[in-house]
């Protein structure tokens with residue numbers, strides 16, 4: 001999707017602080033963090049949101065969720081973290097390329113993140 005900001009991050013045409021990348025997934029720090037550690041996992045292949053996911057996305061969805069604790073630990077989140085997938089305008093989604101937020105470092109006070 002040529003007008004998708006996260007596709008541009010995948011392509012490398014706009015910069016991001018990437019912390020992980022493989023053939024299917026990229027993880028990068030949020031540009032406007034709401035917690036001391038706040039990064040996102042995205043599929044490289046564009047899909048708008050969870051609503052548009054089909055069976056063909058099962059593997060990448062599982063991969064993102066399984067990577068979350070590994071990357072969280074690498075970011076020093078030894079005591080835990082929170083994940084969020086905002087879905088649709090009513091779910092607070094602003095960027096319509098599926099992403100899994102990972103928040104941590106708040107000492108357990110996660111209401112705002």
Ligand code: 5GP
Pocket residue numbers: 005016017028029030031032033085086092093094095096
């Ligand atoms: P949403 O509300 O769609 O779940 O969250 C989108 C997130 O993407 C927001 O937390 C926002 O700060 C982040 N974001 C938007 N544009 C960029 C960008 O260009 N680079 C990075 N790294 N994060 C972005």
Ligand code: ZN
Pocket residue numbers: 001004005006007008046047096097
């Ligand atoms: Zn995209």
